[in-house]
Amino acid sequence: DGGITQSPKYLFRKEGQNVTLSCEQNLNHDAMYWYRQDPGQGLRLIYYSQIVNDFQKGDIAEGYSVSREKKESFPLTVTSAQKNPTAFYLCASSPPEGGGYTFGSGTRLTVV
Amino acid sequence: QKEVEQNSGPLSVPEGAIASLNCTYSDRGSQSFFWYRQYSGKSPELIMSIYSNGDKEDGRFTAQLNKASQYVSLLIRDSQPSDSATYLCAAPQSGGSNYKLTFGKGTLLTVNP
Numbered sequence: 619d620g621g622i623t624q625s626p627k628y629l630f631r632k633e634g635q636n637v638t639l640s641c642e643q644n645l646n647h648d649a650m651y652w653y654r655q656d657p658g659q660g661l662r663l664i665y666y667s668q669i670v671n672d673f674q675k676g677d678i679a680e681g682y683s684v685s686r687e688k689k690e691s692f693p694l695t696v697t698s699a700q701k702n703p704t705a706f707y708l709c710a711s712s713p714p715e716g717g718g719y720t721f722g723s724g725t726r727l728t729v730v
Numbered sequence: 731q732k733e734v735e736q737n738s739g740p741l742s743v744p745e746g747a748i749a750s751l752n753c754t755y756s757d758r759g760s761q762s763f764f765w766y767r768q769y770s771g772k773s774p775e776l777i778m779s780i781y782s783n784g785d786k787e788d789g790r791f792t793a794q795l796n797k798a799s800q801y802v803s804l805l806i807r808d809s810q811p812s813d814s815a816t817y818l819c820a821a822p823q824s825g826g827s828n829y830k831l832t833f834g835k836g837t838l839l840t841v842n843p
Contacts, residue, residue: 649829660835661774661818668829676830708773712829718764718820719831721773 620645624709624722630730631696631703639694639725641709648714650692654678655706655724664707667692696727704729734821736834744842749806751837753819756800763802764831765793766818774818778804809841 622643631637643650652664663676667686681700686692696703706726710719733756743749755763762781766774780786780793780802792805802821806813816836823830 651830653833658835661833663823663830663832666830718762718766718776718779719774720776724773 622709622711622720622722624707624725626725627723629725629727631727632730634698636695636697637727639696639707639709639727641692641694641722642690643692643709643711643720643722644690645711645713645720646689647711647720648689649712650686651710651712651719652676652682652684652692652694653708653710655708661708664694703727734819734832734834736817736819736837738835738837740838740840742840742842743809745809745811747809747841749809749813749839749841751804751806751817751819751839753802753804753834754800755802755819755821757821757823758797758800760821762822763793763795764820765791765802765804766820766833767813768816768818768836770815806839809839811841811843814839814841 625640649668651666653661655661662678664682665684667673670689673684673686683695708724709722712719735754737752765778767777768774778793780795786793790807794803816838818836819834820831823832
């Protein structure tokens with residue numbers, strides 16, 4: 619079955635540590651996205667990529683980095699520069715013809 | 731920054747009633763609109779998309795779009811307890827493109843048995 623796989627489901631980060639969230643899709647979608655969700659805040663766009671080897675900052679990119687070396691993969695690194703990383707992180711993809719996003723199951727990141 | 735705003739809720743309806751969820755958007759160039767359902771602790775799931783003025787029906791769900799008023803709504807008929815979730819409205823940030831959706835903060839719906 620086609621879909622988006624995010625891993626891990628839960629992740630704990632120590633202060634000053636970088637962590638990487640995985641996102642893989644087999645839908646053959648060109649565009650991929652990372653959103654962050656906080657309680658009462660809705661979804662906020664971190665980074666997006668419309669094509670391999672190209673990506674753009676979203677509304678809250680500070681403290682995050684991404685890469686897009688393969689069409690199927692769009693990993694997100696939460697760096698130590700992100701001061702409040704505890705949140706629910708959602709990866710999504712979309713086809714060029716439209717129709718909305720397909721979301722992965724999410725990664726819940728907690729700072730310990 | 732293009733905005734999408736939803737009635738804040740929470741909204742509580744009895745089982746079998748019609749639930750009405752509303753959304754307004756700021757970008758007059760937006761051509762497509764989406765409703766997502768998100769159960770607690772889960773990721774959003776696309777339930778409706780609408781591109782032209784008027785109504786679009788899919789089972790118990792009806793999406794309504796009024797571009798002149800920049801208003802989109804979702805009606806859920808014969809509401810069931812399983813419809814209890816947060817409903818997110820979304821529209822593209824950059825006019826007609828499907829890219830970079832902006833999401834409202836969501837409306838929490840509770841359907842009481």
